[in-house]
Amino acid sequence: MRQKKAISDAVIERLPLYYRDLLLLQDAGIDIISSEKLGERLGITPEQIRKDLTCFGAFGKKGVGYYVSELCQQIVEIIGLQQHWKVGIAGIGHLGWALANYKTFGRLGFRTTGLFDVDHRIIGQNVGGVVVTPIVEMREVIQSEGIQIGIITTPAAVAQQVADQMVEAGIKGILSFAPLRLSVPDHIFVFREDLSIGLSRISYYLTNKPQGQET
Amino acid sequence: MRQKKAISDAVIERLPLYYRDLLLLQDAGIDIISSEKLGERLGITPEQIRKDLTCFGAFGKKGVGYYVSELCQQIVEIIGLQQHWKVGIAGIGHLGWALANYKTFGRLGFRTTGLFDVDHRIIGQNVGGVVVTPIVEMREVIQSEGIQIGIITTPAAVAQQVADQMVEAGIKGILSFAPLRLSVPDHIFVFREDLSIGLSRISYYLTNKPQGQET
């Protein structure tokens, strides 16, 4: 799976879509799928799918299609999901709570093993099988649990501080829902998930385009 | 503000980022900002910012920069936020609850005026100032309130059904958090917000790149 050129972000974002749909196909007992059919299901052109996959190797059979379970396994390895990343969530408001119970995370192999908050009404509660820990003990839990990925759902005002603490505790990647740019050392991956962009896009298209459709 | 060519989605996604930062600048009492400085704050190149803005007009002053409040107002009109869209949320689990209380939505001018669920333990509760209505009354509320945008945070299994009902009630745009492709008539805008893609990307980069950084 050694690729020469850097893979574009657009490709990386489509891989989980392929993977999730392949899981559904597997559940439905379908063994083989063509790029044509898969594309129909996902609203992606078959050419795009084939191009994406060949970034990593040749997983299909000409004249046949792709073996679902085999392709699944390949994508798991490409994304790196076989190792069941451990995840910690800081800020157990409703959003953090929702994420702690988000089934799709589990299905992708992510294990939430640390929940952190400052609110004493929340600390000690069992959320999706994990007890909420005071955020002052976050470092300790991250290290003892071996948590590698942190999710930040705290208020924006404290997000940077929480990120600093995560980095100090040895977290390697951060997914932040705080609407601001976090500064972290170069070797840490930070992705921001911005819940308000979707609504803004809808506003734009409703305002400016006579009509249209997108997925 | 009539533009000749279709504006790319990439531009549309950056506009809300500009807007939010301009609001912060305004709060801080800063009157003028250059593309250089704004770019620094957002991690976007100044050329990119200027290029994006000139899709819609010439809002800056050469040799000076952009007047913050003026540019704010222009972007509001470009995105179409001046009209204070009314939003309804179907599925008041923790995610729906979180969105109903999400401050940034309000700051962007979105007004949540309808909350819908099937669970009798949730129906009747006051969430962020709005009382949760039985989803069977959704159509009625959407029409009486004049709700134009729907957010779907229900389980995936019922998302399509909810979308159908929203469309039937006259909703124009839908933001869906359900991890599946919704089918709707051509004149309805649907955007999917996929919470698990961020984690998958982090997994990919942690697995495949020696080190790196992204915002």
Place this chain on the structure above:
DNA sequence: TAGATTGTTAATCGATTAACAATC
């Protein structure tokens, strides 16, 4: 074999970056 579908190469399209003239 004949039909189907991949993987790959080439062509197109679009977005970002660079450069600079215009002008405040």
Place this chain on the structure above:
DNA sequence: TAGATTGTTAATCGATTAACAATC
């Protein structure tokens, strides 16, 4: 005026689409 910064045009870069030979 001199310095700064925009808006615009040109150059580059990258991603998607199209076409088709390879082959199951």
